[in-house]
Amino acid sequence: MLTLISPTETPLHRMPACLKLGAVAAGTVLALRVTSLPGTAGLLAGLGLTLLALGPGFARQAGQHLLALWPVVAIILIWHGWSGHWTAGAVVAGRMVFAIGLATLMTMTTRLADLLALAERGLAPLARLGMNPRAIALAMALVIRFTPVLLDKAAALRQAWQARSPKRPRTAIALPLALAALDDADHVAEALRARGGL
Structure with a gap:
């Protein structure tokens, strides 16, 4: 997907x-x-x-x-x-x-846009409970969009580790990967705020 x-x-x-x-x-x-x-x-x-x-x-x-x-x-x-x-x-x-x-x-x-529009229509009843269906659909889109980005960053961190050490990285790249994910989330939040948010 x-x-x-x-x-x-x-x-x-x-x-x-x-x-x-x-x-x-x-x-x-x-x-x-x-x-x-x-x-x-x-x-x-x-x-x-x-x-x-x-x-x-x-x-x-x-x-x-x-x-x-x-x-x-x-x-x-x-x-x-x-x-x-x-x-x-x-x-x-x-x-x-x-x-x-x-x-x-x-x-x-x-197309992903069609799937997310369908998800937003399906989640429309949640608006009665005070939830924002558009925000949930956007969250789904962001997860789908950034999963391959995080996988690429994890691969780059793994390669950087292997270039410097004969040992397997195991959990050593978990913290840098988490920090990279938080940094990306911060940039996306700033971009959404700059465009008026939801």
């Missing part, structure tokens, strides 16, 4: 964000009702065919995002295998990959 929007134009790019979010919710509910290995395989096959139908480049990009799930899938399979429930583990892992695949498909075809 950070910068997942795909440059490959597909028919899904032109669909309203609310319809895609509804489809993700319905697909996830459907996946939770599937309890058999063949059913889970069918879900994953359907997801794969959908991605391929949107183009090989699009499918490759989505596959790279989903490949990041392999450690979680491995832990689920190992845990269930150790307890003697391989089939249940495969079903759980398959359903998780399917649900995250649907969410990835939505975020690859939906």
